[in-house]
Amino acid sequence: VRVIVRVCACDCVRVIVCVPSLCEDLLSSVDQPLKIARDKVVGKDYLLCDYNRDGDSYRCSTEYRDLYFEGGVSSVYLWDLDHGFAGVILIKKAGDGSKKIKGCWDSIHVVEVQVRAGAPLPVQTGINNVNCFYLPNLGNMDMENKIRSTLNEIYFGKTKDIVNGLRSVQMLADKSKQEALKNDLMQVLSQRSKQQS
Amino acid sequence: MTDFEEPLSDEEKVRIAANFVTHAPPGEFNEVFNDVRLLLNNDNLLREGAAHAFAQYNMDQFTPVKLDGSEESVLITEHGDLGQGRFFDPRKRVSFRFDHLRKEASDPQPYEGETALRSWRDACDEALSAYVKEHYPTGVCTVYGKTVDGQQTIIACIEGHQFQPKNFWNGRCRSEWKFTISQSSAQVVGVLKIQVHYYEDGNVQLVSHKEVEESIVVTNETQTAKEFVKIIENAENDYQTAISENYQTMSDTTFKALRRQLPVTRTKIDWNKILSYKIAASCFIIFSFMLVQWAITSFNTPSGFRHTGLCPPSS
Numbered sequence: 001v002r003v004i005v006r007v008c009a010c011d012c013v014r015v016i017v018c019v020p021s022l023c024e025d026l027l028s029s030v031d032q033p034l035k036i037a038r039d040k041v042v043g044k045d046y047l048l049c050d051y052n053r054d055g056d057s058y059r060c061s062t063e064y065r066d067l068y069f070e071g072g073v074s075s076v077y078l079w080d081l082d083h084g085f086a087g088v089i090l091i092k093k094a095g096d097g098s099k100k101i102k103g104c105w106d107s108i109h110v111v112e113v114q115v116r117a118g119a120p121l122p123v124q125t126g127i128n129n130v131n132c133f134y135l136p137n138l139g140n141m142d143m144e145n146k147i148r149s150t151l152n153e154i155y156f157g158k159t160k161d162i163v164n165g166l167r168s169v170q171m172l173a174d175k176s177k178q179e180a181l182k183n184d185l186m187q188v189l190s191q192r193s194k195q196q197s
Numbered sequence: 198m199t200d201f202e203e204p205l206s207d208e209e210k211v212r213i214a215a216n217f218v219t220h221a222p223p224g225e226f227n228e229v230f231n232d233v234r235l236l237l238n239n240d241n242l243l244r245e246g247a248a249h250a251f252a253q254y255n256m257d258q259f260t261p262v263k264l265d266g267s268e269e270s271v272l273i274t275e276h277g278d279l280g281q282g283r284f285f286d287p288r289k290r291v292s293f294r295f296d297h298l299r300k301e302a303s304d305p306q307p308y309e310g311e312t313a314l315r316s317w318r319d320a321c322d323e324a325l326s327a328y329v330k331e332h333y334p335t336g337v338c339t340v341y342g343k344t345v346d347g348q349q350t351i352i353a354c355i356e357g358h359q360f361q362p363k364n365f366w367n368g369r370c371r372s373e374w375k376f377t378i379s380q381s382s383a384q385v386v387g388v389l390k391i392q393v394h395y396y397e398d399g400n401v402q403l404v405s406h407k408e409v410e411e412s413i414v415v416t417n418e419t420q421t422a423k424e425f426v427k428i429i430e431n432a433e434n435d436y437q438t439a440i441s442e443n444y445q446t447m448s449d450t451t452f453k454a455l456r457r458q459l460p461v462t463r464t465k466i467d468w469n470k471i472l473s474y475k476i477a478a479s480c481f482i483i484f485s486f487m488l489v490q491w492a493i494t495s496f497n498t499p500s501g502f503r504h505t506g507l508c509p510p511s512s
Contacts, residue, residue, distance in 0.1 A: 162368040
C-alpha cells in the first residue's frame with residue numbers, strides 16, 4: 001500500500017503534464033498524502049494541505065491525538081463562514097518501522113459549525129475557549145473508528161481471501177473431499193435434529 | 198503548485214501514457230488503456246509509441262492464451278518471445294502470432310525448439326502440470342528448455358488469476374523457476390509475485406514478491422523433475438502461509454501503532470471530562486446560561502467536502 005501511495009503522487013503530476021486543463025479537477029478530487037513541514041519559530045511540525053494558505057492555524061487538542069495515535073503530527077485550520085465557522089483537522093502518524101513493516105495513517109476531517117441566528121454566542125475570552133466549547137461534538141468523530149475497522153476487517157480481510165482463492169496450500173482434491181465430508185455431516189446432523197423434534 | 202507552462206513533447210507524453218499502461222493492475226489493462234487513450238487524444242501516437250508497453254505488460258503478467266482448438270492455455274512470457282509479434286508454445290511445439298491488444302493468438306506454425314533439452318522439458322512440464330492442478334484452481338504453466346548464456350536451462354512459469362470486476366476486485370499470482378542441467382549440482386532460483394486489487398468504495402492493493410534459492414541434485418529427467426516440483430511446492434506453500442501470517446501481524450501490531458481502535462485506557466474518550474479539565478470555574482457558569490443551537494456536519498470521505506462546495510477563503 002505504501003508503494004501505491006508514492007506512485008499516486010507522481011501519477012497526478014504525470015496526468016497534469018499531459019492534460020493541463022484537468023489540473024483543477026484532478027487536484028480537487030484526489031487526496032495526496034499529507035506533507036509535514038517544520039515551524040522553525042515555534043519548533044514544531046505541522047501538516048500541509050489546501051487549507052493553510054491563509055496562515056491562521058491552531059494546534060489540535062493533543063489529548064485526542066495522543067490517546068488514539070500515541071504521537072504523530074496534527075494541525076487544525078479554521079476559517080469563518082457567514083453563520084459559523086468551518087475547519088479541517090489533519091492528523092498524520094507514521095509507524096515506527098519496527099518488525100520490518102512500514103505504514104502511515106493520514107486523517108483529514110472537515111467540519112462545519114453553523115450557529116443559528118438569534119442565539120447568543122459563547123463569550124470569547126480567548127480562542128482556546130471557543131475550541132473547547134465545540135470540542136465534545138468535534139471529538140466524537142466515530143467515523144475514523146469506523147474507517148479503521150473497515151480497513152482492518154473488510155479491505156485487508158478481503159484481499160487476504162482473494163490471495164487464498166488464487167492458490168490453495170491444501171491440495172484441491174483434499175479440499176473438495178473435506179467439503180463433501182462436511183456437507184454429508186451437516187445433512188446427517190440436520191436429519192437427526194428433524195427426527196428428534 | 199508548480200506551473201506547467203511549457204507543453205510536453207509528444208515523445209514525453211506517450212512515454213507517460215506507456216508508463217501508466219505497464220502499471221495497470223491485473224485484469225484492468227483495458228480500463229487503463231481506454232483512460233490513457235482519452236487523455237492522450239492521439240490514437241496514432243499511442244499505437245506507435247506505446248506498442249512496446251502493451252507487449253511488455255502481457256509478458257510481465259504471464260498472460261495466458263488459448264490456441265484455436267486447444268483446451269489448454271500457454272503463457273505469454275519473455276522466454277517465448279520470438280520477435281516480430283510471434284511467441285511459441287513449447288508443449289505443443291508451435292509458434293503463433295499474438296495480438297497484444299486483443300489478446301488473441303493466430304497463424305500457428307510448427308516450432309521445434311531445442312531438441313537436446315526436450316526430454317528434460319517434457320518431464321518437468323508433466324510433473325509441474327500435476328502440481329499446478331493440485332494447488333491452483335485456475336492455474337496455467339508453461340515450461341521452456343533453452344540454452345541461456347551458454348547454460349542448458351529449464352524455465353518454469355506458473356500463472357493463476359481471478360478477475361471479478363463486477364465485485365470490484367482482481368487478483369493474479371505468478372511464479373518463475375529456473376535451474377540449469379549442465380552439472381550434477383545446481384541452484385533452483387525462483388521469484389514469486391502476488392498482486393490483488395480491491396476497489397469497492399475504496400482502493401486497496403496488495404503487491405508482494407519473494408525470491409527463493411534452493412540447491413538441487415541433477416540426476417535423470419524424471420527424478421530431477423520430481424525434486425524440482427517438490428522445491429516449488431514447499432516454497433510456494435511457505436510464501437502463501439507467510440502472507441497470511443503477515444496480515445495477522447499487521448492487524449495486531451503495525452496497524453494498531455498507526456491508529457488504535459480504542460485509546461490506551463481501553464475506553465472511548467469522555468469528551469465532557471476533557472472539557473471540564475480545560476474550563477475554569479468562571480467560564481463554566483457563563484456556559485450554563487447559554488442556549489446555542491448548532492449543526493455539525495462531518496463528511497465520511499476525505500474528499501467528500503469538495504463536492505459540497507465548502508471552501509476556505511481564497512488566498
